[in-house]
Amino acid sequence: MRQTWRWFGPADTISIQALMQIGVEAVVSALHHVPTGDVWTLEDIRKRQRDIAVLPDGKPSGLAWEVVESLPVSETIKTRGADWEQHISNYVTSLENLASAGLEVVCYNFMPVLDWTRTQLRWPLPHGGTAMRFDLVEFAVFDIHLLARSDARSDYAEVTASAADQAFSKMTDAEKSALCDNIVAGLPGANDAWTLADIKALLAVYAEIPADKLRQNLYDFLGAVIPAAERLGIRLCCHPDDPPFSILGLPRIVSSPDDYAALMRAVDSPANGITLCTGSMGVAAGVDFVGFIKDWGHRIHFAHLRNTTREGDSHQGMHSFFEDAHLEGQTDMVAVVRALLVEESRRRAAGRSDHMIPMRPDHGHELLDDIEKGSMPGYPLIGRMRGLAELRGIMAACA
Numbered sequence: 001m002r003q004t005w006r007w008f009g010p011a012d013t014i015s016i017q018a019l020m021q022i023g024v025e026a027v028v029s030a031l032h033h034v035p036t037g038d039v040w041t042l043e044d045i046r047k048r049q050r051d052i053a054v055l056p057d058g059k060p061s062g063l064a065w066e067v068v069e070s071l072p073v074s075e076t077i078k079t080r081g082a083d084w085e086q087h088i089s090n091y092v093t094s095l096e097n098l099a100s101a102g103l104e105v106v107c108y109n110f111m112p113v114l115d116w117t118r119t120q121l122r123w124p125l126p127h128g129g130t131a132m133r134f135d136l137v138e139f140a141v142f143d144i145h146l147l148a149r150s151d152a153r154s155d156y157a158e159v160t161a162s163a164a165d166q167a168f169s170k171m172t173d174a175e176k177s178a179l180c181d182n183i184v185a186g187l188p189g190a191n192d193a194w195t196l197a198d199i200k201a202l203l204a205v206y207a208e209i210p211a212d213k214l215r216q217n218l219y220d221f222l223g224a225v226i227p228a229a230e231r232l233g234i235r236l237c238c239h240p241d242d243p244p245f246s247i248l249g250l251p252r253i254v255s256s257p258d259d260y261a262a263l264m265r266a267v268d269s270p271a272n273g274i275t276l277c278t279g280s281m282g283v284a285a286g287v288d289f290v291g292f293i294k295d296w297g298h299r300i301h302f303a304h305l306r307n308t309t310r311e312g313d314s315h316q317g318m319h320s321f322f323e324d325a326h327l328e329g330q331t332d333m334v335a336v337v338r339a340l341l342v343e344e345s346r347r348r349a350a351g352r353s354d355h356m357i358p359m360r361p362d363h364g365h366e367l368l369d370d371i372e373k374g375s376m377p378g379y380p381l382i383g384r385m386r387g388l389a390e391l392r393g394i395m396a397a398c399a
């Protein structure tokens with residue numbers, strides 16, 4: 001597998017020189033400064049390529065930008081809003097510019113309103129490091145009391161809703177605003193940062209968009225952009241919903257292997273592919289990753305490898321979880337990597353030029369100096385290095 005690393009651009013506190021020392025083989029990046037829906041210009045894309053390939057002293061880094069994560073899909077496209085055609089045309093222009101610059105793998109997601117979501121960004125672990133966590137009671141505090149969404153209460157088990165009432169009654173103003181920020185202010189790489197008022201306005205729009213309609217909007221988006229991707233030699237790959245269940249009463253339509261099977265069949269083209277994210281899909285109990293890779297591995301263009309552990313009871317598919325060490329959560333990472341390596345050999349035998357699947361160690365605990373250095377939530381240096389080192393060990397042993 002191709003060992004990649006997510007780099008957030010020149011503002012990232014981790015340098016390209018550091019990636020060279022880590023032994024990263026290629027870089028995952030995005031033009032985070034471009035507002036969602038606007039065109040990514042060729043000039044901007046080339047500048048990011050240079051930032052990666054050329055070190056400040058002018059020497060080559062030996063690294064290149066190989067995966068785009070993400071070219072975000074605007075709310076206008078997801079909701080099929082008034083400027084849909086303009087946004088589609090901008091998306092296609094961005095794909096054309098990426099292809100002109102030689103980029104081929106483009107990740108996106110179709111999560112309504114919120115991209116990945118956690119309630120705690122630095123949950124203390126017994127060993128002194130920290131992990132990210134999604135606590136259902138805290139999320140219910142946000143939904144029922146801070147956002148005050150009508151009907152929110154009925155989405156939770158009574159025991160969760162009353163625990164949320166209790167927790168809310170004891171929270172300080174600072175704790176309330178920290179919880180809001182964690183959920184709505186946008187985690188690294190999320191499409192947009194919102195205010196509570198924005199979220200309320202968007203929820204009103206989605207009140208008219210049940211899951212079937214959102215699924216149709218996804219298929220309409222793909223119907224419009226996949227022919228362009230095919231023409232340009234681009235492999236789009238949809239990232240799953242994180243967490244893989246409905247939140248805030250919003251539909252989530254790319255949460256499970258079955259959702260992916262439907263998505264792959266709806267637009268049956270290699271350009272319509274998958275970002276396998278073990279950490280997102282693996283939050284649901286009983287996901288058969290090995291079977292999924294056997295069935296749909298030929299359409300997996302990118303892999304995010306990380307692990308989670310579910311906590312407590314589940315209600316309507318929702319539950320708490322935390323981000324565990326890469327080899328310690330509930331997903332059998334050895335089995336996943338082995339299955340991906342088998343897929344790679346199938347591709348080699350079939351003569352596919354894309355036989356190396358780019359993978360990245362997704363997220364990581366904050367460990368040692370990460371804590372003092374104040375890294376971006378989920379994206380610390382040492383925690384991710386630990387993850388990559390462990391995954392690299394599995395790859396070497398299974399090769």
Ligand code: DNO
Nearest residue numbers: 070107108109116189190239
């Ligand atoms: C979180 C990431 C997501 C991901 C997007 C893909 O760490 O995996 O932000 O980049 O959902 O579109």
